[in-house]
Amino acid sequence: MKKATIQLGALTCPSCMQKIEAAVKSVKGVNKESVKVLFNASKVKLDFDETMVNIEAIEKAITVLGYEVKKSQVTEG
Secondary structure (H helix, E strand, C coil), X not given: CEEEEEEECCCCCHHHHHHHHHHHHCCCCECHHHCEEECCCCEEEXXXXXXXXXXXXXXXXXXXXXXXXXXXXEEEC
16 A cells, blocks of 8 residues: 655635545545545545556546646655
8 A cells, every 4th residue: 555645736615625535536446535635735645555556547537627736745655
């Protein structure tokens, strides 16, 4: 399991946060219980199984919704 912190462009409303959270949780290989969207910090924190999914696929789940991914940091879990 790896841990990721994804820095987003500014989030403007709570519904943005909910959409992003749902999209990230829907990605196969993401630990659904670990997903936390930090509205004020415009960040997503999560754990994922690197044998099932890579960070690029998780970022794509966010960008297809129209949100900006500025930077991602992945560490060993």
